[in-house]
Amino acid sequence: MSQLFSPYTLSAANGELTLPNRWVIAPMCQYSADEGLANDWHLTHWTNMLNAGAGMFIIEATAVSALGRITPGCLGIWDQQRGDALGEHLQRARRLAPATPVCIQLAHAGRKGSSEAPWRGGGQIALDDGGWVCQAPSALPHAPHEQAPQAMSLGEIDDLRQAFQDAAQRAAQAGIDAIELHGAHGYLLHQFLSPLANQRDDDYGGDWQGRTRLVRELFADVSAVFKGPVGVRLSATDWVEGGWGPEDTVRLSQWLREAGASFVHISTAGVSPLQKIPVAPGFQLPFAQQVKAATGLTTIGVGLVTEPDQAEAALTQGQVDLIALARGVLFNPRWGWSAAAALGGRVQASPQYQRALPANARSICKIKSASSCTHAKSPSKA
Numbered sequence: 001m002s003q004l005f006s007p008y009t010l011s012a013a014n015g016e017l018t019l020p021n022r023w024v025i026a027p028m029c030q031y032s033a034d035e036g037l038a039n040d041w042h043l044t045h046w047t048n049m050l051n052a053g054a055g056m057f058i059i060e061a062t063a064v065s066a067l068g069r070i071t072p073g074c075l076g077i078w079d080q081q082r083g084d085a086l087g088e089h090l091q092r093a094r095r096l097a098p099a100t101p102v103c104i105q106l107a108h109a110g111r112k113g114s115s116e117a118p119w120r121g122g123g124q125i126a127l128d129d130g131g132w133v134c135q136a137p138s139a140l141p142h143a144p145h146e147q148a149p150q151a152m153s154l155g156e157i158d159d160l161r162q163a164f165q166d167a168a169q170r171a172a173q174a175g176i177d178a179i180e181l182h183g184a185h186g187y188l189l190h191q192f193l194s195p196l197a198n199q200r201d202d203d204y205g206g207d208w209q210g211r212t213r214l215v216r217e218l219f220a221d222v223s224a225v226f227k228g229p230v231g232v233r234l235s236a237t238d239w240v241e242g243g244w245g246p247e248d249t250v251r252l253s254q255w256l257r258e259a260g261a262s263f264v265h266i267s268t269a270g271v272s273p274l275q276k277i278p279v280a281p282g283f284q285l286p287f288a289q290q291v292k293a294a295t296g297l298t299t300i301g302v303g304l305v306t307e308p309d310q311a312e313a314a315l316t317q318g319q320v321d322l323i324a325l326a327r328g329v330l331f332n333p334r335w336g337w338s339a340a341a342a343l344g345g346r347v348q349a350s351p352q353y354q355r356a357l358p359a360n361a362r363s364i365c366k367i368k369s370a371s372s373c374t375h376a377k378s379p380s381k382a
């Protein structure tokens with residue numbers, strides 16, 4: 001019996017969510033919205049992802065304010081028009097694909113905003129070329145050559161809290177099943193957490209309590225209005241001496257567990273160009289394992305997990321509760337089908353595709369070679 005293809009229930013104070021299996025599509029920015037509005041690209045991409053056979057699909061970092069976009073093309077949910085566009089496109093995608101739980105990542109880019117899309121180089125956009133002044137905990141640029149962001153006032157932090165809460169309500173209206181707060185990869189919430197980016201001397205800076213205050217407040221704000229699982233994505237380490245680290249992450253995850261979080265999603269890095277990352281298969285899973293062992297909070301692991309056996313082992317060895325893939329699903333949107341075939345699991349698919357499902361294929365092909373499968377040779381029944 002495959003662990004990867006066993007259901008998993010995310011518990012929440014006000015409504016649990018059962019995932020049909022334990023692999024998750026990690027959030028991936030598409031940089032393709034029109035002024036934050038979902039469009040045909042999202043319809044196509046989401047339909048594709050909902051047909052991947054995942055246990056849950058996490059929609060890309062979605063900006064809670066226009067200033068909080070990474071690029072001008074980032075998806076937004078900062079007003080009703082954007083929330084409605086997101087909901088309409090999601091509804092249409094859902095009509096074309098099997099029921100898959102959908103989570104959304106609510107995000108603010110902080111000092112990493114006002115950037116070009118990666119395929120345009122990803123550099124900072126100048127103010128006189130359509131860029132904007134970014135907000136951040138402190139007026140420290142991400143890289144020395146970049147324009148410094150503006151340190152947020154206490155009033156702007158209050159506005160941000162309202163923006164996250166409003167976004168969570170719009171997500172609920174759009175039919176979203178779960179929310180992930182983006183506290184990783186050097187974006188605004190991570191900037192508040194890390195002493196490398198947060199040098200405030202008020203209640204939102206200084207010691208661990210001060211630097212984690214915003215994340216803790218936002219978790220409480222969003223949980224108060226969203227009926228369903230709410231979790232947080234964290235970078236377990238900055239990979240820089242003197243930065244945010246694994247013990248900070250365990251402590252915050254412990255707080256989140258006690259506050260009723262449904263999951264924590266453990267990634268690493270992103271807050272400093274000085275980071276030195278020892279990239280290797282599954283290199284971030286030990287951090288997830290540490291959080292899971294110390295806190296018992298549902299833990300999602302991610303990062304260079306590409307093989308079904310590797311994903312299965314991370315679960316059976318108790319490293320993580322759920323495993324997320326990003327690039328592997330863009331490379332092969334049927335990764336889940338292949339994994340199900342390899343591990344003896346089942347996945348759902350649109351009826352048009354069902355005859356190609358691994359379980360069906362196995363039974364059809366049992367007494368014949370794959371090249372002479374009935375389903376591959378009978379166009380009259382197509």
Ligand SMILES: Cc1cc2nc3c(=O)[nH]c(=O)nc-3n(C[C@H](O)[C@H](O)[C@H](O)COP(=O)(O)O)c2cc1C
Pocket residue numbers: 026027028029030060061105182184185233267302303304305324325326327328
């Ligand atoms: C195209 C692309 C877009 C991404 N966008 C996001 C994002 O919106 N939010 C986020 O937290 N991580 C984002 N990531 C990081 C992934 O979620 C994931 O953590 C990372 O790619 C490592 O997983 P992988 O080795 O399976 O690709 C993105 C990655 C890619 C490749």
